Amino acid sequence: MKHYCVNEQEYIIRQAVPTDAEQLARVRYQIDGETEMMDRVQGEALLTERDFCTLIESDQQLSNHLFLVAEIDQHIVGFLRCEGSQLQRSCHHVELGVAVLKNYWGLRIGQHIINQAIEWAMTTKLRKVSLKVVEINEKAVMLYQKLGFVEEGRLKEDKLLSDGLYYDTLLLARYI
Template identity: 50%
Template sequence: MKVIPNHYHVNGQSYTVRCAEEKDAEQLSRLRQQIDGETHFLDRQPGEGLLSPFDFKKLIRTDLEVENRLFLLAETEAGQIIAFSRCEGSNLNRLKHKVEFGVGVTKEYWGYKIGPHLLEASINWATGNKLTKMTLSVIKTNEKAIKLYKRFGFEIEGILKKDKRLDDGEYYSTIIMSRFLLE
């Protein structure tokens, strides 16, 4: 089951959630670097783990071909990509039943329900593909995201204490959350 593009209009802002395509690679490369600089909630500091447009093309191609992978993005009516999410599954038989979810939204577009729409589309896709579990990790101080994930049925499975060291020199815990899709 693939994701059918869906159009949203929230607080005067219109955008579409759709599957990423190879033609999006250049914009996604810039966008990922931008998002890394706008929040400390992600694993990377600005400039770390860069993915070139070529890297994104390869990633998108793989995600389109592999049945337990999904790469979504949110795009304005003008064609500007403003967010993305991925579900990545394993090719190992014992782990093929689950995917890990991750999301990034540009700061300018926080508050337009883009994250929840990407998450909802991902859950629907995973359920339609008979996957049984979605997991994600979130820094303990990201209370807004934790509340959102709980609202979508995710539960805390564990805490990795002092898992990340941020720019302030302090250590922060990571919360591992999951949602069982088929029971």
């Protein structure tokens, strides 16, 4: 567990536990409705409290999986998950996903939770952390680059957004 204070707002980042499942289901649903930068529109690929509980318990058993939450006053305001493969040829690599409730943007929660994941990847002796981001999510792209991620590829016209246009998805990675 790590404590942070940004703009006079205190928060912690810690590993997820099964009792977080109910809040995580609500937070994920809310985030999906706050931005188009996620893979889903609100209500798609819904994860229930039970789904999150199973996911957290499973992640706790796998050495190349990590599930972190950011919490303010015992309320989850963001989360990060790293998922690795169980295949020998790919188990050195994890894919990262991160999300923060819009009301808490600007508190560097994303930066701190990703840094914690990078520290974990180093101690776990992983080789690569990757992620996907829509090209027009400029703030996120700049953050990832600041944290050492580099572009490895681009999925052309990968996301259809509400403006009716197709956007590329950037494939970014950080080597440990």
